[in-house]
Amino acid sequence: MIVLGAGPTGENVAARAVRGGLSAAIAESELAGGECSYWACVPSKALLRPAAVADEAARVEGVTGTRLEPEAVLDRRDRFTKNWKDDGQAEWIRGVGVDFFRGVARITGVRSVKVGDAELHANHAVVVCTGTRAVVPPGLTAARPWTSREATSARSVPRRLAIVGGGVVGCEMAAAWQALGSQVTMLSHGRLLERVDEFAGDLVADGLRAAGADVRLGVSVTEAAREADGTVTLRLSGGTTVVADEVLAATGRAPRTDDIGLEAVGLTPGSWLDVDDTLRVRGVRGEGEEAGGWLYAAGDVNHRALLTHMGKYQGRICGDAIAARASGREPAVTDWADHACVPQVIFTMPEVASVGLSAARAEQAGYRVRVVDYDLGNVGGAALLADGYTGRARIVVDEDRRVLVGATLAGPGVGEMIHAATVAIAGEVPLERLWHAVPSFPTVSEVWLRLLETYGL
Numbered sequence: 001m002i003v004l005g006a007g008p009t010g011e012n013v014a015a016r017a018v019r020g021g022l023s024a025a026i027a028e029s030e031l032a033g034g035e036c037s038y039w040a041c042v043p044s045k046a047l048l049r050p051a052a053v054a055d056e057a058a059r060v061e062g063v064t065g066t067r068l069e070p071e072a073v074l075d076r077r078d079r080f081t082k083n084w085k086d087d088g089q090a091e092w093i094r095g096v097g098v099d100f101f102r103g104v105a106r107i108t109g110v111r112s113v114k115v116g117d118a119e120l121h122a123n124h125a126v127v128v129c130t131g132t133r134a135v136v137p138p139g140l141t142a143a144r145p146w147t148s149r150e151a152t153s154a155r156s157v158p159r160r161l162a163i164v165g166g167g168v169v170g171c172e173m174a175a176a177w178q179a180l181g182s183q184v185t186m187l188s189h190g191r192l193l194e195r196v197d198e199f200a201g202d203l204v205a206d207g208l209r210a211a212g213a214d215v216r217l218g219v220s221v222t223e224a225a226r227e228a229d230g231t232v233t234l235r236l237s238g239g240t241t242v243v244a245d246e247v248l249a250a251t252g253r254a255p256r257t258d259d260i261g262l263e264a265v266g267l268t269p270g271s272w273l274d275v276d277d278t279l280r281v282r283g284v285r286g287e288g289e290e291a292g293g294w295l296y297a298a299g300d301v302n303h304r305a306l307l308t309h310m311g312k313y314q315g316r317i318c319g320d321a322i323a324a325r326a327s328g329r330e331p332a333v334t335d336w337a338d339h340a341c342v343p344q345v346i347f348t349m350p351e352v353a354s355v356g357l358s359a360a361r362a363e364q365a366g367y368r369v370r371v372v373d374y375d376l377g378n379v380g381g382a383a384l385l386a387d388g389y390t391g392r393a394r395i396v397v398d399e400d401r402r403v404l405v406g407a408t409l410a411g412p413g414v415g416e417m418i419h420a421a422t423v424a425i426a427g428e429v430p431l432e433r434l435w436h437a438v439p440s441f442p443t444v445s446e447v448w449l450r451l452l453e454t455y456g457l
Contacts (some may be wrong), residue, residue: 001125001322002113003027004105004260006093007034008308009299010129012315013322014098020323022124024098027105027115032089035131036308038081043152044172046077048347051179055349056412059386070157070180077152084153107261111294114261125322128273128281128297129315130260132253132306140164143224143232145249148173157181158246162234164221165250166192166201168346173248174208174215175348184213185242187234189220193352196344197359199373199392200352200410207349255301265295273297275304277333279318296322305338313337340365340405343422345415350391353418356406356425359396368399372455374447376411381442386412393447395421397455403428409447417445431457 001017003010006028014024031038050073054066082088093100103116111122134147145164146154151173157180163170166188178184186192186208192201192215205215216236223235224247234242258270266285267273274282279302281295298318299311321331343355356362362369376382376391383389391411398405407421424434435457439445 001025001127002105002111002120002122003127003129004107004113005034005129005131005299006032006089006100007129007131007299007311008036009131009311009315010034010127011093012312013127013129013296013298013319014093015096016316016319017323018097020320020326022323022326025101025120026093026098027101027103027113029102029104031084031086032093032100033086037086037089038084039149039152041308042080043077044148044176045347046080047073047152047176047180048172050076051176052347052349052351052412054179056386059388059412061387068179068181073180074155081153105260107264107295109264122294124326125294125296127279127318127322128257128260128295128301129299129311130256130301131311132300133256134249135252135254136249137164137221137251139221140224140247140249140251143226143234143247145224145232145247147249150246151177151248151250154246158244159183160185160244160246162187162232162242162244162247163250164188164234164247165252166190166194166217167250167252168193168344170248170250171204171208171346171348173250174213175211178208178211178213179349184208185244186213186215187219187221187236187242188215188217191217193346195358196346196352196354197394197408199394200354200408203350203390203392203410204346204348204352211349253300253306255303257301272303273301275302277336278321278331279314280321293325305342307342307344310338310342337426341422341426343418345418347415350411351413351415352408352410353414354406354408355418355422356404357396358406358408359394362396362398362405367405369405370397370399370455371395372397372451374450374454376409376414376444376447379444379447379450381444381446382411384442385444393451395451395455397431401428402431404431404434411444413444417447420445420448431455 003026014026057063057066101115105115113120161182162185174184220237232247262269279296298314300306324331346352359371374393377389393409396406
């Protein structure tokens with residue numbers, strides 16, 4: 001099999017297929033390890049963690065010395081990205097028995113791929129794991145904005161940073177750079193974090209404002225320009241103007257499929273790839289005859305769940321499916337986690353963690369739901385964790401089956417708590433049974449007991 005893209009998803013596909021008895025090759029046009037390792041999850045969390053530690057320490061009486069040293073934080077970030085060198089990652093790929101090719105890979109026909117001058121042919125499958133790229137709206141291009149890549153790899157702290165977009169990237173980078181000394185102005189046409197329950201975005205907006213950021217909701221950029229002195233001028237709906245030293249366009253992602261040869265198999269370059277539950281791409285020219293279902297797509301590129309851990313999960317499923325079909329077996333298809341059990345942690349201040357369906361989406365999906373909220377500040381463990389702890393927890397219950405279908409938590413440290421809800425939702429644990437999972441005292445996890453008691457158990 002041949003894999004296009006050596007990010008976490010592609011690495012997992014290839015390693016899992018080799019484990020299943022196949023030989024594999026993987027091609028990468030940039031750095032082995034992909035977006036996550038160098039411009040997304042790893043560097044962003046390296047920037048955010050010192051700020052979170054300082055924030056937590058400042059909330060406990062008796063602790064002093066919580067000032068960040070920006071240069072040291074950036075140096076720490078650089079160590080986690082290995083200074084944008086992938087020698088170790090490439091060595092790992094080869095170490096698990098996968099052939100590694102550097103260069104742009106393009107599909108040239110059925111199970112055929114060209115990488116530079118090398119022409120490769122797969123006996124069983126080709127897997128697209130090329131991920132996504134940042135989208136810059138046409139109205140911002142003249143300002144030469146940062147994307148998520150520049151925001152996570154910048155070598156110095158801008159004095160003033162404007163952020164356009166209120167999603168995960170915008171909120172996390174606002175928290176990071178405000179803590180490092182930038183004066184952040186955040187501009188969003190809607191509320192923050194619109195894909196999670198509304199209270200979580202409200203708490204994040206409050207947290208950013210408390211940290212000194214200027215958060216403006218319900219606005220849009222009508223004009224943007226990079227001035228002769230290097231500053232950026234943004235004109236907003238309503239007639240106001242924002243001047244900054246840098247501007248970050250945190251305005252969405254697009255699939256990196258525009259230059260990988262999709263046209264050779266009847267697919268549209270630049271499109272998201274539609275897949276079945278074994279990750280086989282639908283609509284491939286000749287499918288069922290000459291093609292035979294040989295093209296797969298895993299990770300962000302199929303638009304199911306644009307998260308590294310979900311891409312790795314899909315990679316494992318995909319590699320197993322290909323290995324099964326290579327041995328003459330059809331892979332088992334079960335209820336996929338990326339349909340209704342996707343966990344996510346947003347590393348803002350406060351943190352936001354969610355899994356499954358929000359209350360609104362559960363209702364849209366046709367569930368008869370009951371929503372239960374609880375103030376995290378009323379949990380004994382939370383009061384000990386931070387003076388004046390502020391946070392909230394919500395569960396969404398399917399009343400017909402009496403199981404959880406969603407959970408959202410917002411507050412300091414909640415990221416390490418969400419897996420409990422993930423297990424409950426994935427396992428469809430009945431509430432009456434879940435009540436016997438006793439949380440330790442005095443931890444913030446005692447909120448699970450309080451939520452179930454509030455429900456009526």
